[in-house]
Amino acid sequence: MPILTLDDHNRLHLPEELLKRLELRPGDRLEAELDNGTLLLRRVAPPSPSASPVQRAISRKNLQTGIQFIRGVGPKLAELLAKKEITTVEDALFCLPHRYEDRRQLTPIRLLKPGGVQVFQGTVQSAGATTTKGGRRFFEAVVADDSGSISLKWFNTNPVWMQRTWKTGRRGIFSGEVSLFGHQRELHHPDVEWLEEGQDAALLMAADQLNYGRLVPVYPLTEGLHQKGMRRVMAQVTEQFLPNVENVIPPRLLPAGHLPLREALEQVHCPPVDAPLAALNEGRTPAHRSLAFDEFFFWELGMALKKRGITLEEGISFQVTHRYTKELAKLLPFQLTAAQRRVLSEIKEDMMAPHPMHRLVQGDVGSGKTVVALMAALVAVENGYQVAIMAPTEILAEQHWHNIHHWCEQLGVTVVLMTAAMKGKARTEALAQIADGRAAIVIGTHAVIQEKVAFHRLGLGIVDEQHRFGVLQRSVLKKKGQNPDILVMTATPIPRTLAMTLFGDLSLSVIDELPPGRTPIETRVFFESRRSQVYAMVREEVAQGRQAYLIYPLVEESEKSDLKAASQMAEHLQQEVFPELRVGLIHGRMKPEEKERAMLSFKARELDILVATTVIEVGIDVPNATLMVIEHAERFGLSQLHQLRGRVGRGSHRSRCILLTPGNLSEDGRKRLQVMEATTDGFRIAEADLEIRGPGDFLGTRQSGMPDFRVASILRDGSILEQARDAAVRLLAEDDGLGSAEGQRLREELVRRWGTRLELAGIA
The missing domain is CATH 2.40.50.140 (Nucleic acid-binding proteins)
Incomplete structure (x- = not known):
């Protein structure tokens, strides 16, 4: 029987007796050297959890070795690797194959x-x-x-x-x-x-x-970079630097089957010969799952620490005097739902506490979040503080201003609009009112957090459509006052895994009840060949005294586009299709007063049909509108379709939404329209949207605060995210301030990975 054997990957297999003599442990590696025909073997042990800070610092420094110093990587190749954000050895180790090929x-x-x-x-x-x-x-x-x-x-x-x-x-x-x-x-x-x-x-x-x-890894590339060269670099990096990778997470917090970080990285870059190919390509091997847990754990630990820091900070202890809130309740033409009252109670309890509120309010389209936010704003105003309400678009900011100003004017509360489009005297006057405190409530876009905007006494920040912003934008808004309360809202239901990832530092409230009188909306997909039938449905609704929206994806047609556009179609519909009906138009390029005039005319039933772009996605409440036709529905995201559909079904009459499409659908387009036909449940729609489009596109913008996970996927690894969060919470329950030696190591690693992103440098 041979003493040493090589497997198909030229890896050395040693008999058990020799392993014992070498005192090998999991994660150890051997160095081999041939000396005059004699094979010399030396054990190379990785840094242990009890390694000195100096030893750990050396290992970390080795992992920060510039990729250009790896054998075979010259300046040109280093430049190409930098395009894939690989500048250090550590970057290379965590640049995982995106698929594998069976070349055995x-x-x-x-x-x-x-x-x-x-x-x-x-x-x-x-x-x-x-x-x-x-x-x-x-x-x-x-x-x-x-x-x-x-x-x-x-x-x-x-x-x-x-x-x-x-x-x-x-x-x-x-x-x-x-x-x-x-x-x-x-x-x-x-x-x-x-x-x-x-x-x-x-x-x-x-x-x-x-x-x-073997099972060959296939890496993500950029122009000029080839698989063979990439594999050569990765093999060199793993062979030379894996011994420097250390496990920082305490073993007691790891889930069953978790592999040491070093072993997981090795198996991902060089899979065992018998590894299941399907599991490798789906990222579901024990190695992939172990790496995902490691990455999620530090993000969730950072979120948990951030939430703990917010809780311990000294904030404003508001008093609920009902000076304005009771008066507003009398002005409202409706009663608050039980869900609205419950969420408002949770918000008031937070505001009365001596530490800053950080709360996320989720509520489906039409659930009444704006009124809840206004009630919270008036609690702050009653206490002599200012409120900032930040929306992602000028249109939404203007609509909020219109609605809130309408009510607050009757209460004697000054509301000011602040957007990037404001110039000259209007902007100067708005800035002055914000600075001297005359403006009790400031509504705007990102312009609200610009450097020149100085608040007199900011006590509450409200962020609408939170998924369009993120951790950093919330942080800037917070710095406009002395630890103001922060309330964030979204009408886009956010799946649990995504909410945990983005908003782990926030408490959660859900408005899970629609106001009375809202009716279910029947949704159907119609192809272009049935357009005349759709127009007949419009006439039918108007004949019964109802109104209809016709939604288009563009304002004006371009020479390169075959999409129907709002401006041209409004004219066509009025002159050639519905000459006997009253057709109006609204789009984002119109002046605020023109948009307001169109909205009010439609609400006053002076128009039968309102042709619009997505400007009406939020803000218009017309109970008499019972039909919505969305042209080129395949061009809209699920979340946007759901928001648009929410403009009908606001009264007691039967409401319908028609998704009109040319029929030449992509696979994703077909899936979206099927989901819309199948359900009106915002959370089910959000789950489907996230699955179809992925986190980045679902959020709509890269400034959303979505962490750039190198390995983990919130879609694939939801259960691992839950495990990581539980482990982070458990750790802080044991070691509240991470003050132990073990906690210190975890803090160092956390700050190194996510400190800047989560503004956690202060915890080190």
């Missing part, structure tokens, strides 16, 4: 099956540029072995260079995803390793263990 053995061409990445060898039979019937040019090569042939295709490539490279009779090893076009199998843009004359493919695969003979 060659498959005869006859046995290649569509739908998966496969590896085969063959000889070029023919090659040349060609053109499709539609005029699209591409380069095609036919490759064959003894069992059959297959077509390889490239699009948008240099045909002259390809013709020189793909010579008839040349042999190679090819890999790529096999697809079926008609009845013909083909590969698009395959990888190729050319064979020298007489060279055996099996021998080449055995010699090149980096790119063949």
Whole structure:
């Protein structure tokens, strides 16, 4: 029996007796050296949890080694890697493969099956540029072995260079995803390793263990960066620097089956030969799950510490005097729902506490968040403080101002609008009223947190459509006063995993009840061929004394777009389709007074049809409007469609929403419209939207505060996020201030990873 054996990956396997003599432990590595025919083995132990601060500092410093200092990485390659945000060894270790290919053995061409990445060898039979019937040019090569042939295709490539490279009779090893076009199998843009004359493919695969003979990692690239070069760099980095990776999270907090960080990274970059390919490609192996937990844990620990810091800060202890709130209740033409009263009670309790409120209010379209926010604002005003209300768009800010100003004017409370569009005297006067305290409530966009805006005595900040902003914007608003209370709201229901990720430092209130009288909205998808039927439905509603919205994605048509646009369609509808009806128009480019005039005319039933863009997504409440037609519905996101649909169904009459589409839908477009037909539940819609579009697009903007997780996915790893949050909370219950030696190590790592992002430098 041999003393030492090598596996298929040239990894050394030692007998158990020798392992015991070397005193190897999980995570240890061996250094081998050949000395005059004698193999010398040395144990290289990683930094232990009890390693000295100096040892840990050395390990961290090694991980910060510039990628340009790795063997084989020159200035040009380092520049390309920097485009993928890989500037250090640590960046490289956490740049994970986005998929894997099974290159463990060659498959005869006859046995290649569509739908998966496969590896085969063959000889070029023919090659040349060609053109499709539609005029699209591409380069095609036919490759064959003894069992059959297959077509390889490239699009948008240099045909002259390809013709020189793909010579008839040349042999190679090819890999790529096999697809079926008609009845013909083909590969698009395959990888190729050319064979020298007489060279055996099996021998080449055995010699090149980096790119063949295993489950091969496929890394995200940028132009000029190639997989072989990337794999070479990653192999060098993992081999040389993995021993410097240490586990910082205490073992008692780790979930069952959690792998040490070093082992997880090694398995992700160099999977075991028997690893399940599907689990690797889905990011669901124990190694992937362990890395996701590690990343989530520090984010959740930071959020928990931030929330704890907010709780311990000295804030404003408001008194509820009912000076304005009782008067407002008398002015309202409706009674607050039980859910509104419950949430308002939670807000008041927070405001009366001696520490700052940080609360998120979620409520579906039409649930009455604005009134709840105004009640909270008036509590602050009753105590002599100012309130800032920040909305993501000028249109929404203007609509809030219109509604709130209408009520506050009757109470003797001054409300000022502040947007980036304001210039000259209007802006100067608004700034002066905010600075000297005459403006009790300030409503605006990002302009509210600009440096020149100075509040006299800010006591409460309200952020509307919170998912459009984020941690940093909330922080800037908070600095406009002395630890003011912060109330954030969203009409876009946010799935639990996303809410935990973005708003872990906030308390949560949900307005889960619609005002009485709201009716269910029937939603149906109609294709362009049924347009006349849709117009008949509009006439039917108007004949019954109701009104309709017709929504378009653009204001005006462009030469390059085939989308119908609001301005042209309003004219077309009035003159050619509904000459007997009264058609109005509203869009975001109109002046505020023009928009207000159009809204009021529609509400006063002076118009039968309101043609609009998404400007009416929020803010208009017309109970008599019972039909909404959304043109090119496939072009809207689910959240936006849900918000638009919420403009109807506000009265006691039956309401309908028609999603009109040309019919040539993408897969995502089809899914969105199916979800809209199936449910009016905002939370189910939000879950589906998040699943279809992913976090970045779901949030609508990159300044949303969404953390840039390198490994974890809030869509895939929701259960791991829950585990990480529980572990972070458990840790703080044991070690409240992270004052222990263990806590100190965790604080150092937390600040290093997320300190700037979460403004946590002060906790170190």
